[in-house]
Amino acid sequence: MRYFITGTAGFIGYHLARRLLETGHHVVGFDGMTPYYNIRLKEARHAALAQFPGFEAHIGRLEDGEMVARVAGAARPDVMFHLAAQAGVRYSLENPKAYLDSNLVGSWNVLEAARQIGVGHLMLASTSSIYGASPTVPFHESDRADEPLTFYAASKKGMEAMGHSYAHLHKIPITAFRFFTVYGPWGRPDMALFKFVEAMLDDREIEIYGEGKMSRDFTYIDDLIDAVVALAAVPPDEANRVDPSRAEDTLSHQGPFRVVNIGGGNPVGLLDFVETIEQILGHPARRRMLPMQKGDVPRTYASPALLEALTGSKPATPLIDGVRAFVEWYRDARSYL
Secondary structure (H helix, E strand, O other), rough: OOEEEEEEOHHHHHHHHHHHHHHHHHHEEEEOOOOOHHHHHHHHHHHHHHHOEEEEEEEOOOHHHHHHHHHHHHHOOOOEEEEOOOOOOHHHHOHHHHHHHHHHHHHHHHHHHHHHHOOOOEEEEEEEEOOOOOOOOOOOOOOOOOOOOOOHHHHHHHHHHHHHHHHHHHHHEEEEEEEEOOEEEOOOOOOHHHHHHHHHHHHEEEEEEEHHEEEOOEEEHHHHHHHHHHOOOOOOHHHOOOOEEEEOOOOOOOOEEEEEEEEOOOEEHHHHHHHHHHHHHHHOOOOEEEOOOOOOOOOEEEEOHHHHHHOOOOOOOOOOHHHHHHHHHHHHHOOOO
């Protein structure tokens, strides 16, 4: 099959493209190579993908609608994955316009390209941040999610809403999938695992926000990719509406649109997360306890019921195995980061 993926130099986009290429598919990647974090890491991801003859890379910004449409149209994809975005909850406090440009204008350009192509299935990467500080756990896709705490979350909620309108107006099958704290090899330097391991290996303090009282539903990257690939094969339509006895389906009655959580439903306390890293590295961390940062949420906790009903599985990699895999990769990668 032929796939068009935005964000192939990013953490998740790289892993998704690699999985598809390893199984013999053709992937056209589109990435802006923005300097939000270490460009060398992004270049290394694309270089690793370039070893596959089925990979074709294009460097451009999502905001360039003409280029997005031209590259996507030439790709003739069966499925489009929109993973590129301005990421980072905390950075959205400093530079909200980057999120407006990339996550709203850029996502609209992707929707327009999908409309022009008449793609068979468009997959939109969303986030658990949409649930804000909801006190109701676990988070179900049908829960009210109208109180985002950051502009990052608001921009992703806006993308979902735009996607629903395009599904209704133009009959584009669209699945929006909400990630829950993804981690693993080739991860982003601004994420906690990367920062903690880097600091601990350098014998520096790690900053623990919320006095360590927060919890996150960590999702190992391979589990996430399993789920995304499986969901791509289940486009939203009445033929695959989920039996209510299995899960509450979010398939819209107004168009081929569905929202799905990708998380295991197994939140881990932040201090337990730190202790797992300490166990793998074999020495304790120097901890600096800090209050919760503006925009942070106390917990994330996915209900995986709909994902299981649609795909037959949910993320299940033990945290210690996922952290160990990241540490092994990071020790090797330090030479070029």
